[in-house]
Amino acid sequence: MELSxxxxxxxxxxxxxxxxTRIILIFLHLxxxxxxxxxxxxxxxxxxxxxxxxxxxxxxxxxxxHGDVSVNKKMKILNRIFYNILLKIDxxxxxxxxxxxxxxxxxxxxxxxxxxxxMSKIKEYLLSFYNYCFELDKDSMIEGKIxxxx
Numbered sequence: 001m002e003l004s005x006x007x008x009x010x011x012x013x014x015x016x017x018x019x020x021t022r023i024i025l026i027f028l029h030l031x032x033x034x035x036x037x038x039x040x041x042x043x044x045x046x047x048x049x050x051x052x053x054x055x056x057x058x059x060x061x062x063x064x065x066h067g068d069v070s071v072n073k074k075m076k077i078l079n080r081i082f083y084n085i086l087l088k089i090d091x092x093x094x095x096x097x098x099x100x101x102x103x104x105x106x107x108x109x110x111x112x113x114x115x116x117x118x119m120s121k122i123k124e125y126l127l128s129f130y131n132y133c134f135e136l137d138k139d140s141m142i143e144g145k146i147x148x149x150x
Contacts, residue, residue: 003029008125008150012120019064023057024085024107031086032130033141035097039136054079061092081107097130099123124127125150 004025010017015025030053037045057078061071085107091098104122132148133141138147 003129003146003148006150013122019060021108025051026057027078027082027085027107028104029087029129030124031082032097032126033088033133033146034086035090036130036133036141037138063100089130099126 004022009021009025015021030050034045034130048075054075055101058071066074073103085103088093088100088103091100101123104119104126108122109118128150129148133146
């Protein structure tokens with residue numbers, strides 16, 4: 001959650017600072033972490049942490065005043081978005097991680113026009129995050145000790 005609040009996204013990339021953008025940023029970070037766990041195959045990512053993330057998203061929507069019906073509809077949409085990002089973020093799906101531009105454009109730049117420079121910056125950030133996390137102890141990632149600074 002903390003990673004989605006990085007001022008880099010809002011100052012450098014000029015992303016809208018709103019609930020939806022932060023959720024997409026959380027999904028991007030979580031997808032990268034899950035890909036690392038998949039590639040390592042040593043430790044499974046705990047289901048309860050995954051469930052807790054989505055439960056917190058639901059609680060936050062309720063705190064924003066959304067009712068049961070709209071929360072359920074929005075959670076279905078967010079689940080689809082998350083799995084779309086997870087399945088498509090790694091362009092080559094091999095040992096070498098490569099960012100899929102179309103996934104980023106589809107989910108982060110729906111309301112603003114992205115430039116090549118902005119795309120380059122976000123790809124650089126995500127690749128750097130991937131490399132940082134890949135070197136981390138997996139138990140530290142599970143405990144939430146990701147002190148990534150960009």
